[in-house]
Amino acid sequence: MTFRKTTLLAALLSATALSAQAADFRFALESDPDILDPDQSRTFVGRIVYTALCDKLVDITPDLEIVPQLATEWSWNDEGTALTMTLREGVTFHDGTPFDAEAVAANIERSQTMEESRRKSEVASITGTEVLGPHQIRIDLAQPDATLLAQLADRAGMMVSPTAAAEAGADFGLAPVCSGPYKFEERVAQDKIVLSKFAEYWNAGEFHFDTVTYLPIPDSTVRLANLQSGDVDAINRLAATDVAQVRNDPSLKVEEAVSLGYQGITFNIGNGERGDNPWGNDARLRKALELAIDRNAINQVVFEGTAPAGNQAFPPNSPWYDTSLPVPERDVEAAKALLAEAGYENGIDLEVQAPNTPVNLQLMQVIQSMAAEAGINISITSKEFATMLSDQTAGDFTASQVGWSGRVDPDGNIHQFMTTDAGLNDAKYSNEEVDRLLDEARVTTDMAARKESYDAAAKILNEDKPIIYLYHETWIWALDDAIEGFVPYPDGMFRLAGVTKSE
Amino acid sequence: MLSFVARRIVIAIPTVILISIFVFGLQKLLPGDPILAMAGEERDPETIAFLREKYRMNDPVWVQYATWIKGVVTGNLGISLRTNQPVTELIAQKLPVTIQLALMALVFALVIGIPAGILSAVKKGTITDYVANVVALSGLSIPNFWLGIMLILLVAVKWQALPASGYVPPGEDLWLSLKTMLMPAFVLGTALAATLMRHTRSAMLGVLKSDYVRTARAKGLAERRVILRHAFRNALTPIVTLTALLFGELIAGAVLTEQIFTIPGFGKLVVDAVFNRDYAVVQGIVLVTAMGFIVMNILADAAYFVLNPRLRKQ
Numbered sequence: 001m002t003f004r005k006t007t008l009l010a011a012l013l014s015a016t017a018l019s020a021q022a023a024d025f026r027f028a029l030e031s032d033p034d035i036l037d038p039d040q041s042r043t044f045v046g047r048i049v050y051t052a053l054c055d056k057l058v059d060i061t062p063d064l065e066i067v068p069q070l071a072t073e074w075s076w077n078d079e080g081t082a083l084t085m086t087l088r089e090g091v092t093f094h095d096g097t098p099f100d101a102e103a104v105a106a107n108i109e110r111s112q113t114m115e116e117s118r119r120k121s122e123v124a125s126i127t128g129t130e131v132l133g134p135h136q137i138r139i140d141l142a143q144p145d146a147t148l149l150a151q152l153a154d155r156a157g158m159m160v161s162p163t164a165a166a167e168a169g170a171d172f173g174l175a176p177v178c179s180g181p182y183k184f185e186e187r188v189a190q191d192k193i194v195l196s197k198f199a200e201y202w203n204a205g206e207f208h209f210d211t212v213t214y215l216p217i218p219d220s221t222v223r224l225a226n227l228q229s230g231d232v233d234a235i236n237r238l239a240a241t242d243v244a245q246v247r248n249d250p251s252l253k254v255e256e257a258v259s260l261g262y263q264g265i266t267f268n269i270g271n272g273e274r275g276d277n278p279w280g281n282d283a284r285l286r287k288a289l290e291l292a293i294d295r296n297a298i299n300q301v302v303f304e305g306t307a308p309a310g311n312q313a314f315p316p317n318s319p320w321y322d323t324s325l326p327v328p329e330r331d332v333e334a335a336k337a338l339l340a341e342a343g344y345e346n347g348i349d350l351e352v353q354a355p356n357t358p359v360n361l362q363l364m365q366v367i368q369s370m371a372a373e374a375g376i377n378i379s380i381t382s383k384e385f386a387t388m389l390s391d392q393t394a395g396d397f398t399a400s401q402v403g404w405s406g407r408v409d410p411d412g413n414i415h416q417f418m419t420t421d422a423g424l425n426d427a428k429y430s431n432e433e434v435d436r437l438l439d440e441a442r443v444t445t446d447m448a449a450r451k452e453s454y455d456a457a458a459k460i461l462n463e464d465k466p467i468i469y470l471y472h473e474t475w476i477w478a479l480d481d482a483i484e485g486f487v488p489y490p491d492g493m494f495r496l497a498g499v500t501k502s503e
Numbered sequence: 504m505l506s507f508v509a510r511r512i513v514i515a516i517p518t519v520i521l522i523s524i525f526v527f528g529l530q531k532l533l534p535g536d537p538i539l540a541m542a543g544e545e546r547d548p549e550t551i552a553f554l555r556e557k558y559r560m561n562d563p564v565w566v567q568y569a570t571w572i573k574g575v576v577t578g579n580l581g582i583s584l585r586t587n588q589p590v591t592e593l594i595a596q597k598l599p600v601t602i603q604l605a606l607m608a609l610v611f612a613l614v615i616g617i618p619a620g621i622l623s624a625v626k627k628g629t630i631t632d633y634v635a636n637v638v639a640l641s642g643l644s645i646p647n648f649w650l651g652i653m654l655i656l657l658v659a660v661k662w663q664a665l666p667a668s669g670y671v672p673p674g675e676d677l678w679l680s681l682k683t684m685l686m687p688a689f690v691l692g693t694a695l696a697a698t699l700m701r702h703t704r705s706a707m708l709g710v711l712k713s714d715y716v717r718t719a720r721a722k723g724l725a726e727r728r729v730i731l732r733h734a735f736r737n738a739l740t741p742i743v744t745l746t747a748l749l750f751g752e753l754i755a756g757a758v759l760t761e762q763i764f765t766i767p768g769f770g771k772l773v774v775d776a777v778f779n780r781d782y783a784v785v786q787g788i789v790l791v792t793a794m795g796f797i798v799m800n801i802l803a804d805a806a807y808f809v810l811n812p813r814l815r816k817q
Contacts, residue, residue, distance in 0.1 A: 034586060035586050042544070044664040116557075120547070121545070171587060189588060189596070189772075215669065215765070217765045222655060225655045228659075229667045231659075233598055384534070387534040424790075
């Protein structure tokens with residue numbers, strides 16, 4: 001009873017203290033998240049909701065370093081096959097279930113064994129867990145896995161209440177229960193997701209809004225209009241074409257971060273019958289196309305300077321970028337010479353499939369006109385995204401304008417695309433040396449050794465060019481000028497810690 | 504009249520069955536694999552295999568259809584592949600939203616379209632007629648999405664008079680709900696108003712030329728009474744049919760309007776479902792919409808009996 005009174009008093013006091021502050025933070029997303037179960041969900045926008053709803057074992061800094069969240073410290077054994085974590089004490093889930101080592105074990109088991117789990121491959125290296133004490137757990141691996149901590153800094157590391165998860169099963173996402181700074185209140189599909197402040201959160205002082213409302217608004221013009229009219233406090237994915245306008249508006253501001261992902265052109269090297277074509281068989285043609293493209297012009301013309309040029313799986317500002325392979329300058333003569341060398345001095349045709357969005361089409365049209373000057377006659381086949389991906393998987397393509405949203409660990413940007421028979425290797429590119437280097441980088445926790453492997457692989461890939469990397473997207477947020485304290489992260493998440501609204 | 508309605512309902516049954524087959528078949532012809540769409544960027548083969556099994560995508564198409572129809576008959580339209588919510592629940596959640604939008608749009612359409620039609624018929628050949636025609640033509644030819652965005656920029660951003668987009672249920676805050684829905688209803692209503700105006704005008708012109716109107720005038724009835732009581736009532740029959748048929752246009756228009764104004768209604772549900780290849784949702788919505796359309800038509804036919812005494816005697 002006394003406890004209840006104290007809580008009530010505390011709640012009242014904090015309500016009075018915050019009454020001068022805006023109580024609700026309204027954030028516009030570009031689409032409606034899918035199911036709100038960290039083990040089942042797959043959308044990018046869903047992860048943004050989780051930053052407020054579900055805490056993870058570890059988090060990242062804007063420089064991609066791993067830092068504590070629910071785990072306060074951790075250490076590897078010498079072989080790199082056991083990760084011992086110390087957990088934060090005094091943490092509870094939104095339903096009152098205490099957070100402890102048992103809860104972590106249950107969560108890892110859920111990610112690994114629930115039929116609907118989409119996290120299986122992310123935690124596949126874990127062979128078991130050992131609860132060492134109420135707040136200490138050891139995670140055992142079959143072999144060293146350098147990517148594991150980065151996985152635990154994302155959905156695989158999000159802790160859901162074991163009580164609620166056992167009760168709801170696969171329907172957990174209809175009313176998720178986690179341990180984040182905000183708890184789930186209500187969701188109306190395609191309309192809103194409402195979270196309210198969790199008073200017992202371990203770091204509640206850093207979160208300054210009573211409620212958070214996420215609103216999916218797909219049209220970028222309408223999203224911006226909602227910000228301008230004051231109906232929302234911040235928006236995700238401001239269109240590059242609107243950046244100048246927002247910068248000139250004193251009541252708004254823009255924040256940016258270069259993303260972890262990339263966009264490029266993937267070639268069909270050996271995926272089915274269609275892989276047997278001049279573009280798939282002769283790397284000189286792919287090199288010629290790359291030389292015909294002016295990436296900086298693309299950045300200026302299509303993206304108003306918001307999409308830095310790139311030529312590797314990691315953006316140039318990443319610690320994993322190989323600086324000995326800078327983005328090449330456009331050289332039409334060299335491109336023509338390569339075409340002639342390959343036996344196509346009179347030019348060659350190339351069919352590229354691209355998603356049917358205005359930006360992707362504009363991008364391909366710019367590339368089309370640049371390539372034409374070198375004698376490469378590109379025809380663009382525009383497809384709805386799901387169709388394009390399915391054709392790509394089936395090998396029904398010559399070249400595909402496609403990208404990847406990016407992962408915190410470098411492995412996530414390259415291993416599954418470039419190793420023989422890997423899940424996302426739609427090019428069906430295969431090179432034993434690349435396989436060896438990328439496998440090696442996966443199992444060592446020595447950063448310098450990993451970097452060496454990635455650099456060596458980058459040099460081979462730069463010669464073979466199964467993918468011509470073009471540019472790296474920038475996350476662009478527009479905020480009401482009254483919003484303070486937002487820190488942009490390259491993972492594109494909108495973290496609410498320290499964010500305030502002044503009146 | 505009752506036997507007439509009953510007959511219409513019996514005829515409607517094969518229509519609904521045909522529509523269900525058509526919708527189901529058409530979906531299967533859509534390019535793009537729903538399971539791949541669900542599997543997301545990672546496209547993990549194990550997940551894909553599991554999902555195919557779970558949603559019975561490996562069964563022959565006719566088995567899938569039979570399973571679905573069996574559910575439909577028992578009131579179970581399946582669950583959304585994307586959010587795990589039951590389709591019936593989604594429809595129950597979204598239908599009132601779109602009905603509110605459609606009704607408000609219909610009010611705009613009727614209030615603008617019918618008086619404008621009468622006026623331009625009565626004042627045929629005058630400046631009033633021409634102005635009304637130009638306005639109607641603009642209403643027909645200005646695309647919804649353009650008008651919508653322009654209104655948002657003007658009314659919400661510049662004047663800050665109405666919310667830019669979104670939806671508030673009337674039960675939560677009636678005034679805010681009406682305010683939020685005002686712009687979308689206007690955008691959706693204007694296009695219909697134009698159609699209504701043109702039809703009212705031609706129906707009125709036909710009736711105004713008829714003998715009984717001349718007789719009424721000869722009797723010395725007030726012009727106002729002649730037009731509203733005698734002429735308009737008879738011109739009303741085609742207008743009622745049209746309004747019922749406009750229901751289809753209203754739903755189609757709502758798809759676009761809801762997309763622009765981010766209204767979580769039927770139209771937005773179906774568009775998002777198509778893009779996410781959320782088959783169960785698309786099938787459920789199309790079936791329910793088709794049934795709604797049939798019901799509206801039966802109601803329109805029934806309304807003839809009320810409006811036209813000659814039919815009542817047959």
